Amino acid sequence: MPPRSPVWHPFTQHALQPDAVGIARGEGAWLETSNGRRILDAISSWWVVTHGHCHPRIVAGVKQQAEMLDQVIFAGFTHEPAERLAAKLIELAPPGLAHVFFSDSGSVAV
Known part of the structure; x- marks a missing residue:
């Protein structure tokens, strides 16, 4: 890690930001620093790695999908994994709900 990170991390005042802990890898519920210290990720990296x-x-699954198609704009395009997941979600939804809108955050979802 550089002596002073150029990254502006969330919820920090950049001028007063303490040095961030450098993470080299993760496995299960654990994060590991570059010097081998293990840290329990008790918040699942902000609820993303449940x-x-x-x-x-x-x-x-990510590797298999990335080898076929890593990303495509969803405006005017679609792909089989999204179509398949949407159909499964509709089966679970109450009657009358016939479409799925995929979003990348809670703000976009509402």
Whole structure:
């Protein structure tokens, strides 16, 4: 890590920001610093990694999908995994709900 990070981390006052802890890897509920110190990720990295870091099944799924299509704009385009997931979600939804809107955050979802 550089002596003073150029990254402006969330919820910090940049001029007063203490040095961030450098994380080299994660596995399950644990984060590991570059010097080998293990830290329990008790908040799942802000609730994003609920199944743990580097879960083998998730890593395999991401790898498989990235080898076929890493990303595509959703305006005017679609892809099979999104269509398949939307159909499954509609099966679980109450009657009358026939469309799924995928969003990347809670703010966009409402």
